[in-house]
Amino acid sequence: MITLRSPAKLNLFLRILSKRADGYHELASLFQAITLFDTLAFSKADQDALTSEGIPVPLNRSNLIWKAVDLFRKKTGRIFALQVHVEKRIPLEAGLGGGSSNAATTLWGLNNLAGSPASPEELRSWASELGSDVAFFLSQGTAYCTGKGEEVAEVDVLPFSPEITVIKPHQGLSTPQVYAALKVDDLEAKDPKAALDSFLKGIPHYYNDLEEPAFTIDPSLKELKEKLLKHGFEAVVLAGSGSSFFCVGEAPKIPCDRFFSARAHFAHRSPDGWY
Ligand code: C5P
Numbered sequence: 094m095i096t097l098r099s100p101a102k103l104n105l106f107l108r109i110l111s112k113r114a115d116g117y118h119e120l121a122s123l124f125q126a127i128t129l130f131d132t133l134a135f136s137k138a139d140q141d142a143l144t145s146e147g148i149p150v151p152l153n154r155s156n157l158i159w160k161a162v163d164l165f166r167k168k169t170g171r172i173f174a175l176q177v178h179v180e181k182r183i184p185l186e187a188g189l190g191g192g193s194s195n196a197a198t199t200l201w202g203l204n205n206l207a208g209s210p211a212s213p214e215e216l217r218s219w220a221s222e223l224g225s226d227v228a229f230f231l232s233q234g235t236a237y238c239t240g241k242g243e244e245v246a247e248v249d250v251l252p253f254s255p256e257i258t259v260i261k262p263h264q265g266l267s268t269p270q271v272y273a274a275l276k277v278d279d280l281e282a283k284d285p286k287a288a289l290d291s292f293l294k295g296i297p298h299y300y301n302d303l304e305e306p307a308f309t310i311d312p313s314l315k316e317l318k319e320k321l322l323k324h325g326f327e328a329v330v331l332a333g334s335g336s337s338f339f340c341v342g343e344a345p346k347i348p349c350d351r352f353f354s355a356r357a358h359f360a361h362r363s364p365d366g367w368y
Contacts, residue, residue: 094136095205098368099179099198100126100360101189102229103257103332103339105292108285109302112277117225117241121285123292124226124242125251126234126368127357129259131183131195133158135202138176147181157192160223161199168219171207184353186265188303188333190230196223197230201367217245226333234361234368237289252295254359255327258344261337261353262317266307271334274306299328299341307335 103125110119131147143152143159150156154163158177166172177199183191200216211219213231220227221243228243229236237246280302291298308315314336321329327342337353362368 098130157196187337
């Protein structure tokens with residue numbers, strides 16, 4: 094049996110550059126894994142089975158865990174029945190990449206269980222067939238991602254590690270819906286390379302171009318952001334396509350105790366190890 098943690102991610106900045114002919118958006122974003130983890134346990138079994146505890150998730154073949162298993166089988170020809178148990182702590186429809194992270198963790202776990210038939214590079218190239226941000230989760234935890242998000246360039250560990258509070262209201266947001274509400278022409282032309290340099294020098298400027306479309310779909314999210322800012326955080330930014338926010342810095346107490354909330358820090362892994 095192999096038990097692995099599966100981290101959430103934040104987009105410390107997320108800049109949308111253009112809409113592509115295939116309907117996806119060209120982006121430039123600094124992705125960072127955080128210490129908000131699901132746990133996945135994999136073992137060989139007599140027949141395929143997926144079980145879960147914690148936050149409810151679909152257990153049928155629509156789960157990205159199964160899609161990752163099917164892809165691994167197709168690519169490697171290694172077919173053995175599998176028992177997977179997931180302890181789900183990362184909220185769904187939150188913009189935290191929980192499903193994508195589970196898919197990447199599954200590719201990694203299965204590869205180990207099968208005796209490492211695939212190289213890390215192969216796993217990364219397969220990952221983008223499962224979703225735009227799956228490949229990021231095979232990085233070491235901090236990466237500058239471009240294209241649809243699947244072009245992953247590792248960057249150094251950032252020279253600061255703030256306290257993060259993740260807050261998610263009850264309602265979630267659908268990623269395609271948020272992208273559909275985005276008006277690319279209205280976006281301010283910020284330079285993502287300058288933003289990256291600034292983060293690497295320890296001068297972070299957090300932002301997310303998906304905030305405006307998310308606030309158009311659900312105006313209560315804008316009110317929540319303003320409320321959270323009043324608690325004295327350094328920054329409050331929508332996580333990915335939402336609906337959760339990440340709040341940077343120390344606050345006297347966790348606000349909004351009616352909502353999901355979790356404290357976290359940046360997470361990293363060593364080149365050969367997992368999270
Ligand atoms: O690739 P993934 O399945 O995670 O993307 C989900 C949806 O998010 C896409 O169908 C698309 O509507 C939107 N998306 C986008 N541009 C990206 C990534 C995702 O428009 N770079």
